[in-house]
Amino acid sequence: MAIATYKKLESLSNFFYNDGLEKAGVRDLTGAIESLQQSLRMNKNNIDARNLLGLVYYEMGEVVAALSEWVISKNFRPEDNIADDYMDMVRNSPAKLEDINQTIKKFNIAYNYCRQDSLDLAVIQLKKVLSLNSGFIKAHLLLALLYLKAGNFDRAKVEAQKVLKLDTGNLMARRYLKEADNMLLPGDGGKLVSDAASSGNNETIRYNSGNEMIIQPRKQSVLTKSGSIWGIVLGIVLGIAVSCFLILPQRIKNITNNNNRTITGISEVSDSKSAQIGEYEQQIAKLNKQLKDLNERVGENQDAASTCLMKAVKIYMEDPTNIDGIALALEKVNVDENEKDLSAEFKDLYGALMQKVGSRLADIYYDEGKEAYKKKDYTVAIEKFAKAYQYYKDDENIIYYLANSYYDNGDIEKAKEKYDLIISNFPKSKCATSSKTKLAEINNSSAGKSSTSDNSDNTGN
Structure with a gap:
């Protein structure tokens, strides 16, 4: 049953790979990425799909993502892998x-x-x-x-x-x-164009309805064909004259008074609003400056981290045994603290590199941390053990020494946090047993201090 399932997944992976290859052939790069990612979900060991995915990323200008895929491919198949040629293409060109x-x-x-x-x-x-x-x-x-x-x-x-x-x-x-x-190219949607279309012709009205032009005769009232129109015009003129001399002046005066009162109220409100707006503008300017400074720092940190990681990858590709050089290149890269600011491509490439050299990097800092711990230089010990834990998180000894360094340095809360981590992740190890003992000592010490404080209060009362 398990073999049949594996073969089915492998067949599906090859199907999506072929689909991605066809899409890449007609430059449907987005579709190719979706098919190739689906292929790798079915079979992460599909080297052809992973190498082609790196090529598609490279063609789209995503060089870091491409290198990440090729490094992972190289990790799965160290020998006879065309990913070597692709990485050499980038590595052997300093200008590139x-x-x-x-x-x-x-x-x-x-x-x-x-x-x-x-x-x-x-x-x-x-x-x-x-x-x-x-x-x-x-x-x-x-x-x-x-x-x-x-x-x-x-x-x-x-x-x-x-x-x-x-x-x-x-x-x-x-x-x-x-x-x-x-x-x-906005459409006109049947807008009325009678004025423009009927200029020079007062007997018709033209308008567009969709793609058709409709022309219809202009209707005329019967009054326009009789002499009674002059009586109507005279009545309208007399009515306007009466309004202008008797009614209109008083209405204008009332409207002016209302407007003056409204303007006065608006001015008073405006003065108070202007003062508030001035304060808000100062606050906004201050916040914008803080945001700008923060964005600049985030951008600088990400640029610096990307540069250091690229340098470390280059050192590894040139000489995988140069662990000291890789450690020096990654000295200022802290993925745990800046995880939210780093791109997914950066994390993938960093993770692939750690699979190759993470444990060896951790050994360097673990040894330096033990030397500092023996000298009771707990600040340096914390720094070294934390760096070792950053590179390799599957060694309970690193975490235990880091917890002890926090404890001896007086940072009890962080020590308890690391002891709990050992108990959770390595429950059957000797370090877990020792961590339980340490936590018991810490809790007993806290309980003793609390009891002493209560007795002191009772005595005072």
């Missing part, structure tokens, strides 16, 4: 690597400008991105969206068409193209 780094940095800057509503600056950065990588589909789409927002529908249409040349199945590009066409 620099362009990739600049593309990622400038696109992130453009994205931050969009969040700050600095759309003109975002457009400038996106143009620089596309000058470095004209196949970067996300940059084309974001530029088209900014053009739509600014009312430059012709330029938005051009960018959407460029995306569809690169990726014929991109639904977002089709949506932007349709929006631009609708704004450039």
Whole structure:
């Protein structure tokens, strides 16, 4: 039963791979990605599907995502894998690597400008991105969206068409193209055009109904054909004269008085509102400055982390045994603390690298942490053990020493947190038994302090 299920999943994986290959052949890159991802869900070991997915990402300008897939493919099949050639294509071109780094940095800057509503600056950065990588589909789409927002529908249409040349199945590009066409070629929906169409001809009225023009004769009242019209006109004139000299002045005076009272009330309210608005504007300006500073720091941290990770991957591809070099490159990368600010592609590539070297990196920091712990330098010990835990989370000894360092440094809450983690994740280990003993000591100590405090209060009373 299990073999039959495996063969069925493998067959489905190959089916979706072939479907993705056909879509990639006609440049339906979005459809190809969906089929290839479905293929990998059925069989994650489908090396051909994973390598092709990396090629599609590379064609769309997503170089980090492409490298991530190829590194994972290399991990599954270390020998006789065409992913080596694909990675060599990027690795052996320093200029290409620099362009990739600049593309990622400038696109992130453009994205931050969009969040700050600095759309003109975002457009400038996106143009620089596309000058470095004209196949970067996300940059084309974001530029088209900014053009739509600014009312430059012709330029938005051009960018959407460029995306569809690169990726014929991109639904977002089709949506932007349709929006631009609708704004450039709005329909008239049967609007009345009698005044324009009937100029020079007072006997007919013309109007459009859909795609047809309707022409009909103008109706004339019987009064216009008789002499009694002059009596009606004279009565209207006399009525207007009476209104102007008797009724209208008093009504104008009443309306003026009401308007003056209304204006006075509005002025009083406006003064108080203006004061509140002034305060709100100051608060908004302060918050905008804080948001701008925060976005700049997030952008800088992400750019720096991406650069360090790319450097570490390059070192690993050149010499997988150079663990010290990889550790130095990743020194300032902390995925646990900045997880929300990092992209999915970054996490995938980082995870693939950790599968290869994570345990060896952890050994380096674990040994340094033990040396610091022996010297009772608990601050340094905490730093080293935390770094070791970041790289390798399946060693209870690392967590136990980290918990002991927190405990000896006086940070009881964090120590309890790590002891609980060991008990939960490694319940049958010796470290779990020792952790239970430590927690019992901490709880007994807390209970003793509480009892002493209560006795002191009773004595005072």
